[in-house]
Amino acid sequence: MRSAAVFLALLLCLQWTWAQGESGEVTGTDAETEGGNRQEEVQFEIQGVGAAHDQSSSQTNISPDIWAELKELRDMAIEQKVELRNSKSKIEKLEQENAATQARLTASESKNAVLEAKMSFYEGVVKELQRENMVLETRMSSSENEVAELKRENAATQARLTASESKNAVLETRMSSSENEVAELKRENADRPKVAFSAGLTDAGPVGPFNTEITLKFSKVFTNIGQAYSPTTGIFTAPVRGVYYFRFTVWGGRPSAWMGAYLYHNEKRMTLSYDYNDEQAYVSASNALILQLEKGDVVYMTLYPGSGVFDDSFNRTIFSGFLLFAL
Structure with a gap:
């Protein structure tokens, strides 16, 4: 136990x-x-x-x-x-x-607390950047619209400019053609002789009457470019072959008398202009012709037989002519 x-x-x-x-x-x-x-x-x-x-x-x-x-x-x-x-x-x-x-x-x-604080800060920054980005996007959209509008305007301007350039090209072509024509005309004018004359009959008063035709010598020369008219003989001699224009006026101051004159091309009588002067009156006659002349052809005026003409310082009786163009 x-x-x-x-x-x-x-x-x-x-x-x-x-x-x-x-x-x-x-x-x-x-x-x-x-x-x-x-x-x-x-x-x-x-x-x-x-x-x-x-x-x-x-x-x-x-x-x-x-x-x-x-x-x-x-x-x-x-x-x-x-x-x-x-x-x-x-x-x-x-x-x-x-x-x-x-x-x-x-x-x-x-x-983590620090990171959370940083994260909160960066989130705020991100939000701010997002707001700024939205503003920038809005401005960018507006700028893009403006750029598109400018592009459309530029395209329209470019089209107008192209049309204007085309028109200018046409105008330049026409201008060049016109300039060439002007230059050609200048050369032609430079090569073409310049012929023109105008002369009065006399300052002595009455001329005639005579029993036969006499050549009227227009001694008061106003213009004589080319020296084709001779005031000594009263005869115009064509320096070149061409078309010429002639005009004359005769005036009478004797009462109860005839007044008249002929225009000749070489030996051919081309026209007669005359009138009868009754008592205490004055008469005049004018005429004009365009004649084709060969070089050396002559044009002159003669007094109608038994009639007379009158001229003084007022240049009442004149004879004129000029070259229209050479042939």
Whole structure:
């Protein structure tokens, strides 16, 4: 009975030791100290049990298996202690890792707070840029519309310019043609002789009457370009082949008398202009011809027989002619 009580007490001590190891309420140093004390107590109890066994071995026969079990329990207690120490080391290491992780988490949270602040700032910047982008897009759209309008206006202007250039080209062509014609006319005019004359008969008053025809010598020369008219003979000689214009006027101042004159081309009588002057009156006659003359042909005027003409400083009787164009 006594051996059984000792065995029961040893089991209770071991159970309490395991409970203390599993609770984790003691520190590493305390656990070592307490574990050492407990080991001494267990050894002391085992020794006591052994002493009690020695004292009672002679009285009571205990089974040898009990001692083997006690030894096995002691070995288990030692293994539990080693495992407990390893667990303590792992726990301390985990606590250190947890502290480092906590520090990293705190740093990460701080960094996240900074990043969130930056993100909030950048979101504001992005919103502002978006607003500015919308304004720029609006301005860009307006500018594109203006550019399109300018392009349309430019196209219209270009079309008008092209039409104007085409018209200018036509005008330049016509101008060039006109200039060529003018130059040709100038050359022709330069090559064509310039012939024109105009002369009055006399300042002496009446001329005639005579019984036969006489050549009228218009001695008062007003114009004689080309010197084709001779005031000495009263004859116009054509310097070139061409078409000529001739005009004359005769005036009479004798009452009750005839007034008249002929125009000749070479020996051919071309026209007669005359009139009768009654008492106390003045008469005049005019005529004109366009004649084609060969070079050297002559044109002149003669007094109608039995008639007279009159001229004075008022140039009442004149003879004129000029070249229209050469042939």
